[in-house]
Amino acid sequence: xxxxxxxxxxxxxxxxxxxxxxxxxxxxxxxxxxxxxxxxxxxxxxxxxxxxxxxxxxxxxxxxxxxxxxxxxxxxxxxxxxxxxxxxxxxxxxxxxxxxxxxxxxxxxxxxxx
Amino acid sequence: xxxxxxxxxxxxxxxxxxxxxxxxxxxxxxxxxxxxxxxxxxxxxxxxxxxxxxxxxxxxxxxxxxxxxxxxxxxxxxxxxxxxxxxxxxxxxxxxxxxxxxxxxxxxx
Numbered sequence: 117x118x119x120x121x122x123x124x125x126x127x128x129x130x131x132x133x134x135x136x137x138x139x140x141x142x143x144x145x146x147x148x149x150x151x152x153x154x155x156x157x158x159x160x161x162x163x164x165x166x167x168x169x170x171x172x173x174x175x176x177x178x179x180x181x182x183x184x185x186x187x188x189x190x191x192x193x194x195x196x197x198x199x200x201x202x203x204x205x206x207x208x209x210x211x212x213x214x215x216x217x218x219x220x221x222x223x224x225x226x227x228x229x230x
Numbered sequence: 231x232x233x234x235x236x237x238x239x240x241x242x243x244x245x246x247x248x249x250x251x252x253x254x255x256x257x258x259x260x261x262x263x264x265x266x267x268x269x270x271x272x273x274x275x276x277x278x279x280x281x282x283x284x285x286x287x288x289x290x291x292x293x294x295x296x297x298x299x300x301x302x303x304x305x306x307x308x309x310x311x312x313x314x315x316x317x318x319x320x321x322x323x324x325x326x327x328x329x330x331x332x333x334x335x336x337x338x339x
Contacts, residue, residue: 120272149327158317158329159273172326206272216261218275219327 118142120209120222128228129197137192137225141209147171148190149219150182151206159206165190166212194227202229232256234330236318241336242308250303250316250333258323262294262301267332268314276303276316305335313337 121140129135141148147166151159164172165184179195188209194201204226208219234254242248252262261280265273277285279294279301291304305312315332322328 151329156332158319158332161326161328164326174326208273216278216280216321218263218278219273220275221272223272 120207120220122205122207122222122225124225125223126226126228128230131197131199131229133197134193134195135197135227137194137205137207137227139190139192139207139209139222141188141190141207142220145209145211145220146188147210147212147217148184148188149208149210150190150192151208151221152176153204153206153224155204162192197229199229202227232320232322232328234318234320234328236316236330236333238331239334239336241338243338244308244310246308247304247306248308248335250305250318250335252301252303252318252330254299254301254318254320254330256299256320256322256328259296259299260321260323262292263319263321263327264290264292264303265317265319265329266314267317273317308337310337310339 149164150162153159161174163182168184182192184190204224206224208221210217210219236252263278264276267273277292284293289306294301317332319329
């Protein structure tokens with residue numbers, strides 16, 4: 117079985133540009149969450165979607181948005197990129213939502229903003 | 231707000247036992263999770279505690295005391311491959327997973 121897949125794996129963008137990151141959850145998983153991880157720090161929660169509805173939003177500016185599609189895949193969009201947006205963006209899927217389900221993380225998209 | 235405190239670094243020798251502590255402050259606490267992350271890899275789920283007590287899974291055990299807002303991850307019979315970062319994370323009423331800053335475990339021969 118395929119795990120959580122994210123694309124692209126690496127990305128270089130210029131300040132002010134827009135980026136779209138994609139995530140396909142494990143088959144049967146209906147919850148997708150997005151995290152930002154800066155080197156040397158823990159992942160920071162951005163969004164959680166369950167059954168195509170937003171169920172949680174972290175402390176990130178409105179430049180960050182996401183959505184979940186009918187097949188439960190998800191996109192994270194970031195507008196007006198800043199240098200500080202450079203990070204590893206992780207997608208995690210689970211059967212439901214809540215820590216007891218145990219989230220399965222993808223390998224992430226490494227975003228570099230120059 | 232929410233905050234989690236865990237040691238930044240721990241060093242131990244192969245075959246030993248190590249305990250990584252985590253204290254947290256959060257509203258609407260549901261449970262405490264532990265994740266392992268190797269350099270360049272994705273976080274991997276290890277355990278989840280919703281109730282007080284010890285949960286054992288092979289060489290790894292996790293403990294929670296809700297009254298003390300405290301938990302720990304216990305790793306026994308340490309192996310070189312256990313060298314990684316370990317994160318505690320709390321789930322609150324909003325079903326948001328908030329991670330600590332991570333503990334870098336170095337296992338030496």
